Amino acid sequence: MEITELARQVIAGNRRALARAITLVESVRSDHREQATALMEEIGRSGRQALRLGLSGTPGVGKSTFIESFGMMLIREGLKVAVLAVDPSSSRSGGSILGDKTRMEYLSREKNAFIRPSPSRSELGGVARRTREAVALCEAAGYDLILIETVGVGQSETVVAEMSDVFLLLLAPAGGDELQGVKRGIMEMADIILVNKADGDLKAAAQRTRADYAGALRLLRKRPQDPEGFPKAMTVSALEEKGLATAWQEMQALVAWRRENGFFDRRRAEQAEYWFGQEIRYGLLGQLEREPYKSLIGTLAAKVAAGESTPGNAAAEVLRALRQDAG
Amino acid sequence: MEITELARQVIAGNRRALARAITLVESVRSDHREQATALMEEIGRSGRQALRLGLSGTPGVGKSTFIESFGMMLIREGLKVAVLAVDPSSSRSGGSILGDKTRMEYLSREKNAFIRPSPSRSELGGVARRTREAVALCEAAGYDLILIETVGVGQSETVVAEMSDVFLLLLAPAGGDELQGVKRGIMEMADIILVNKADGDLKAAAQRTRADYAGALRLLRKRPQDPEGFPKAMTVSALEEKGLATAWQEMQALVAWRRENGFFDRRRAEQAEYWFGQEIRYGLLGQLEREPYKSLIGTLAAKVAAGESTPGNAAAEVLRALRQDAG
Structure with a gap:
């Protein structure tokens, strides 16, 4: 297929064309790389913009259940949702959670949902570029919201935060001592901390954990891009679908404030500059490999x-x- | 002067020739750079090896007093001592402590001591290369011990640790709460922590601080290059010249154990490989500046x-x- 035709079909919302376009940008073959560059130029003219939500959470916090419940809620609101993964270690660890679509049983069957596992290459620079291009392709295809998830191995949180409008940190209830398990640098990137599993026996522990993190967030230096009350810690139960609507309202309020005050566009411009610098570094140092x-x-x-x-x-x-x- | 003649004079122990050689390796002019490369090849054949001691300590811990007292003790033992500085920020902050030689009043007058302030260039890659070459020049000139000091701005501790046989962390007495002020990464690099100012009113506080750090060091993972009891925390008083001889004995015991068990040579080989990789990175990324x-x-x-x-x-x-x- 001609690149122009592929771009046209992606923009028309054809899911198979979108999947094929992402496969093309994932390829490392140099002729594919040239086609991918041409494709990205074509789709750049669509002018569409989705909300990009970053989501980090270690295994066991209920990330796939959260994506399933949160994604289904957005679909019911009439939104089109894409889910992408950044997992530089996927080739070694046997695949990100998204490799196993059956864990998002309902979402994966929705025509307004598009789920794509992390590519198998484990080099962070390559994964980062592919994911940025996949984000742009999903935007051009008319998705309203793009969830970019990572298990948080190595530098992958930074990669996800640097391509997200809002960065969510998903945690499980824990004893107070375990609070230190979250690296300070990751806390500082979070816009909203969601303590999951606020249900059944763990409900009280989740509320205590939320309070602990709310206290820790207050100790961090105030960032100009945050309205009063942010960054924020909340509890949710992905299993019982509780707190998800409130969390979504908070995300929308945050985005609306940032748009009004110029921080939304400024952040995207800064991210573009960041990736420009990173691409040069990857290009230079990549020769050594x-x-x-x-x-x-x-x-x-x-x-x-x-x-x-x-x-x-x-x-x-x-x-x-x-x-x-x-x- | 011919490079061959300069190298000969450095190896003969001529202090002015050594100072001139270091000025040459500090220069960024490309013709000087070529001469410096030739010089480094000439002096590489001296076969001499000094003990390289890294020393990190923030302003206020008494670093210049420590270098003065410790250096004078070594001089009295008949050793030749060189002091070099790694301070990438010196051009902005107004110079490292070594810029002010008068703070090491006695040491700076000794014929067996050689003190050299940090160069004024603030780029870490350049400072690192110059310091490694200055270390090699001082070794060729017959110095027995080379103290490489840093105030610990940014990545400078890593630079110093990666060119030292033994890495010392100098601290001042503090309340238990302040223990967190030392970054974990720096603690993990230290072979010996020296709590200075164990004199007068601060003596008890220094002993408490030492005990706190000894406890913190026990929590770190055991490193293969450490004999039983290392890394170690000790108290010293640079002002009253107390504990310095004991500290020096511990350093010598550590070095002797590492030499016997192959860790001394292995570490130098690993450091050389590290700097090889860094030089390639500096060379590639430096073009962008x-x-x-x-x-x-x-x-x-x-x-x-x-x-x-x-x-x-x-x-x-x-x-x-x-x-x-x-x-």
């Missing part, structure tokens, strides 16, 4: 370790090889 | 922020420009 440089570096590293060459002279040799081949 | 790329990146970043170009396409333009010019 490819042959013949990878082998050259391996050989020289052994010499350096053995004291047969200095770090500076060996590095100069690598840089010289990169420069000569470039021309 | 130079013209015409710096201006190109600035122009494109504005376009990206305004939505006139995508991060991927703008980055591709920068990478293309780098490739074309390289040939």
